[in-house]
Amino acid sequence: MATTELGAALHHWRDHVSPQTVGLPEGGRRRAAGLRREELSQLAGISADYLTRLEQGRATNPSPQVVEALARALRLTQEERAHLFRLAGLVPPGPGMVPRHLTPGVHRMLDRLTGTPVAVFDAAWTQVLANALYTALMGEWHGNDLNAVWRNFLNPHSRIRHTPESRGALQAAHVADLRRTAGHYPDDPDLHSLITELRRRSTHFDELWESGTVGTHRAGRKTIDHPQVGALTLDCDILTVAGRDLRIMVYTAEPGSEDADRLALLDVVGTQSLVG
Known part of the structure; x- marks a missing residue:
């Protein structure tokens, strides 16, 4: 399935975040150790369909609010968050912006x-x-x-x-x-x-x-x-x-x-x- 650097990065980070890390139960059989799309979409407050389109490269211009929510849900570091903003074609928030990132x-x-x-x-x-x-x-x-x-x-x-x-x-x-x-x-x-x-x-x-x-x-x-x-x-x-x-x-x-x-x-x- 065609994707973008943004989509590939989101998929990679999702695959490497365990349910326990974000406070979710591990129950049920999983094809991979990471988060399901539905779980990440719920944590970030966006639709699973939109997350699918982002990962598959069919949506390429997420808003700063969506990127911030995804970075928070994936528990990215400050550097990873800045990288995610750049992959989305956005400038990472500067010192004149209210900090909203949770380390x-x-x-x-x-x-x-x-x-x-x-x-x-x-x-x-x-x-x-x-x-x-x-x-x-x-x-x-x-x-x-x-x-x-x-x-x-x-x-x-x-x-x-x-x-x-x-x-x-x-x-x-x-x-x-x-x-x-x-x-x-x-x-x-x-x-x-x-x-x-x-x-x-x-x-x-x-x-x-x-x-x-x-x-x-x-x-x-x-x-x-x-x-x-x-x-x-x-x-x-x-x-x-x-x-x-x-x-x-x-x-x-x-x-x-x-x-x-x-x-x-x-x-x-x-x-x-x-x-x-």
Whole structure:
């Protein structure tokens, strides 16, 4: 079957990534040790048909978002990711762009945090990756709602319990953090588009943006009203990956508490419903 350098590279990397490496069960008989196309397409959030066309050379111009998603799903190194961008005819993201690449080391760290809700956000507060328990706890987001700032201003549906004061403080912190990010990454078109749309659609965001405040968003203790297990009050900590400006959000409960019991219950019933 005719292919391209891009298609051959994708096929090669897919064949050399084991299911266990990306957190998938090994079950079933396999013709090869690597990932099936359907598995990679699911991990990357693209259709299996499109992945097939990329590998066979019938699709040759993937978007930067697709290439980024494939690099993340294949757990490529920084150098391999840059090579994939070039094979796709794209310029690898430069220093003026928000970093969205997860190194294999970050992936491995997240793999070990089983039983803990964890999500990774980029510097613009767009969710890059979330484990099953985080999704079960907070809900599954798509499109613009993957961005926490967007949700905070434009989506009223949140499981996090807020008072007017706490929501206002969170909104102010998000805007100050986003302004800091805009200063660090002046060449990122997605970041510019996000800020433009938020200013256009939210008067309150625009007022906060005009204030010129610069800062860093820090999390604290949050109460989440969950439709299956009830209210959970959890500590929310944000860890930053040095040199990447990625934010790892981790929720934990006090050991032996009712909140810990409810989180353990959610780890059973919530994650089952996601994969059932």
